[in-house]
Amino acid sequence: MFVDTVVEDKALHKPAFLIGLSVTVLAIFFAFNFTNTIFGEFFSPVIGNPEESGFFGRFVVSFVLSVIFVLNLLAISFARLKIQILIVWFELFLLFLAFAYSFDLKLSFIQSRIGLMISKGLFTTIYISAVSIVIATAIAIVGAIAKLSNNGFAYAIASFYTSLFRGLPLLLQVYLIYKGLPQLGFMVDAIPSGIAALSLCYGAYMTEIFRAGIQSIPKGQWEASRALGFKSGLILRKIILPQSIPIIVPPTGNQFIAMLKDSSLVSVLGIWELMYLAKTLGQRDFRHMEMLLTAAMIYWGLTIILEMIQARIERKYEQKT
C-alpha cells in the first residue's frame, strides 16, 4: 500500500481499543485454561495447587498472562518500524520453538541423522528442483510464444498442454509418468520421472506467467520495431523479452519457491530427498516429530534464501529502469 503523508493515531494508543483488546485476550486465555500447564506451576505460590485452584486460579493465571501480553504489544508499539518488525518476528519464532519443544524432542536423535538429511536429502531436493526449474523455464518460453503465435498448431498444442497439466494434481502426474510410461515400454527411473512431472507441471504454470509478461509490453514497442524493419524473432529476442523479464521475475520467483516444496511429492517414488528421509528415518524409532521438524526447518531455510535472492534480483531490475 502507498503510505499517506498524514499519520493516523495508533489503534493501540486509543484507550477504548486497548480496553477492548485486553478483555478479549483475557477471555481467550481464560477459555484456553492454562492452569494445568507450566504457567500454573509458576503461579502455585499464589494459587496453591494448580489442579485444585478452580475458578480463582484459572482467572489469576489468564489475567496475569493477558496483562503481560498487552503490555508487550504496547511496548513494541513505541519502537521504530524496523525494530517492531524484528521484535515481532523474534517473538513469533520463540513461540514456534516453544511449540516444537512441547513435543519432547530428543535432540541427540536429530543430531545423529541430520548429516544424512543434508548430505543426501537436501542435495537431492536441490538437484531435482534446480533441474526442473531450468527445464520448466525453457518450456515456459516456448509455450508462451506458441500461445501468442498465429500458428494454429502451435497455439492448440500449447493451450492443450497448459490446460492438461494445470488441470491435474501434481501427485497424480508424478504417478502417471512413473507408472504409466513403463507400461508403454519406456523404462524411466524415479528421479527422471520426478523431474519430468515437476517440469511439465510448473512449465504449464510458468507458460501463463511468461505469456502475460510478454503481452504486458505496449504494442508501440512492436510497432516501432516493425517500422525499423525488424523481423518477429528479433523483436521478441531483443525488444520484448528483455522488457518483460522484470515483470516475469516476481511471479516466477514464487513458482520456484512453490516448486522447491512440491518436490517433496516425488518422495512417493522412493527418491531419497528431504521429505522421504524425514518420513523413513523417524519411522523406525517412532521419532516422527524430530525428523519432520528438521525437514520443516530445512525447507523453511531454503525458502528464505530463495526469497532473498528474488528480492535482490527485483532490486537490480528496479535500479536499471
Added chain:
Amino acid sequence: MIMSNEITNGNSVISLKGVNKWYGDFQALKDINLEIKAKEKIVICGPSGSGKSTLIRCLNRLEAHQEGQIHVTGIELHETMKDIDIVRQDIGMVFQGFNLFPHLTVLENCMAGPNWVRGIDEKEAKERAMSMLEQVKIPEQADKYPEQLSGGQQQRVAIARSLCMQPKVMLFDEPTSALDPEMVSEVLETMVELAKSGMTMICVTHEMGFAKQVADRIIFMDEGEIVEENTPEEFFNNPQNNRTKTFLDQILT
C-alpha cells in the same frame, strides 16, 4: 539499384490508387488517391477521426488496407508480400508516443537498426548514431536511458533513431501532440532542418506554422476522404471546400 531506378522511372516514391479501408463496418479510408514524389514534403491535417493517422500507418503497412494499391519505393504493399521488413527499413516512422526502447540507452536505440538489420558493424553504427544525435542536437544524452529525458528530447532521439537507417521517406504521425507546449518547437526545428536536407517527408500534424514553412502540399482529410489538396498559400488563403474553411476557422482562432 533496381529500387532507385524504379523510383526515378515511376517518379513517385509513394503512390496510392483507390485505397479503401474498413474497421468492421466503419470505413476509415475512402478512395484515397495520392502520388508523392522524392523530396516532397506533405502535411496531412484534419479533425480527429478523419483517417489521417490510419492513412500514414498504411504507408509502412502497420495497418492493412482492403482495396486499392499502395506502392512504396516501387514495391506494392499487400497481404501476402514477402520481405515487408526490407521495405520498412527504407521508411522511417516517428510516433506520437515516441516508442523508444526503454531498456536500451539513447545510443543503443540509435544503433539497433543499423547494427541488427542493416548488417553494419558496431563501430560504424556507433559513429552513425552519434552523428545523427548531433544532428538532432542531443549527443550529450547518448548514454542515458529514454525515461531520463524530457518528451521533446525523446522525440528527437526517435527521429535520430529513424534517420540512422538512412530511410528514403520519413513518416511523422502527430509527432508533437504528446509534448508539453514548450517542447514542441525543439522538435519542429529538427523537422525543419530535416526538410531542408531534402528528405521526403509525410507529416500528420496540427502545427500549421510548420505546414506553412515547409510543406509543398497540404492534404486536408475528413471522414476518411481527401477533401482538399493544395499548396500552403492556396490552402490557407483560399480554401475551396466548406469543410476546410470550418476546420481552419476552428484551428486558427
